[in-house]
Amino acid sequence: MSVRPSTDPAALRAVLARALADPAVTWSLGGYGAGATFRRDSDEAAEPPHGGRPGLVTPRGALILAGADTLVPVAYETAFDDESWSQALALCRPLPDLPPCPAPGVSECGPDDAAARSEDRDRVLFCLGLPSRQVRLLARVRGAAIPILRAACGRPADAALWERLSALGATLVAASDRVRIEVRLPDAHPGPRAQWFDKLLRQGRLHAATAPIPAGLAPVIHLHPPHPLTEGGYDRDRHAAFQDWLARWGDPALVALKARILAGETVALPGTRAARAAVRVGLAQRRCLAADRPAPTPP
Numbered sequence: 001m002s003v004r005p006s007t008d009p010a011a012l013r014a015v016l017a018r019a020l021a022d023p024a025v026t027w028s029l030g031g032y033g034a035g036a037t038f039r040r041d042s043d044e045a046a047e048p049p050h051g052g053r054p055g056l057v058t059p060r061g062a063l064i065l066a067g068a069d070t071l072v073p074v075a076y077e078t079a080f081d082d083e084s085w086s087q088a089l090a091l092c093r094p095l096p097d098l099p100p101c102p103a104p105g106v107s108e109c110g111p112d113d114a115a116a117r118s119e120d121r122d123r124v125l126f127c128l129g130l131p132s133r134q135v136r137l138l139a140r141v142r143g144a145a146i147p148i149l150r151a152a153c154g155r156p157a158d159a160a161l162w163e164r165l166s167a168l169g170a171t172l173v174a175a176s177d178r179v180r181i182e183v184r185l186p187d188a189h190p191g192p193r194a195q196w197f198d199k200l201l202r203q204g205r206l207h208a209a210t211a212p213i214p215a216g217l218a219p220v221i222h223l224h225p226p227h228p229l230t231e232g233g234y235d236r237d238r239h240a241a242f243q244d245w246l247a248r249w250g251d252p253a254l255v256a257l258k259a260r261i262l263a264g265e266t267v268a269l270p271g272t273r274a275a276r277a278a279v280r281v282g283l284a285q286r287r288c289l290a291a292d293r294p295a296p297t298p299p
Helices: 009-020 145-152 159-167 236-249 252-262 272-292
Strands: 026-031 034-038 055-056 062-064 071-077 085-094 105-112 124-127 135-143 171-176 179-184 192-197 217-224
Touching: 009 062, 009 217, 034 062, 034 135, 034 171, 062 135, 071 217, 071 236, 071 272, 085 236, 085 272, 105 192, 124 145, 135 145, 179 236, 236 272, 252 272
Parallel strands: none
Antiparallel strands: 026 034, 026 217, 034 192, 055 062, 062 179, 071 085, 085 217, 105 124, 124 135, 135 171, 171 179
């Protein structure tokens, strides 16, 4: 896969700024098997993070995008079936820029100087020691919870500790360099959530096999805009907005292939997974664009 390099960081900053203003956008930070997602309700109070950093702070969590405009954007679509698909903008780091995995065990990191709220900066961070280069998953605690986490230091984090964090009043922090998502526990869907799937994490993958991320890059942040498939029909404005991202930051070969499908051409089934997905997405979108009827509910 080949991707056009980002030659216009101002365009990426503009996209990120518009996405921050849209409560329908979902953000995810992390690697395959561990990380966090950030969502907010349309009427949920939100304010900027401490220190003027780009992002959002809500009563349930926080998103900080400091330095995100320096990452490599990759826009892509993946096919679910003949009528539905996903779409995402992945912000990636070159593999040499990723730090090594943390030591395999809980460790104390000190006060959280990068906390989204100024009042949280004196609370103590503990790294959970999960084997991921794309994200550090940390627990931030205060008061009586601090000695409990200190007693766990040196031992691998396990399901029992994960389940106990909520009772300890912990905040989960997923961090990659200056980018982070904070999740106040207990989390709830929809809203900010933290995830840790040990079986997936220990496969050592950088991303799902269906995501056409170029070799040499690791996705760190995913931006998921609102899908054009809605219960009321196909939202052409949402479709056009993401197609602009594809034109800027998608694989040119896949973009051209899908354009042929949308134009009504019949093409032979390609040999690669990514190209086959582009054909299936193109066929599904062509049907939706052509039909003046309610579209299937998105996955």
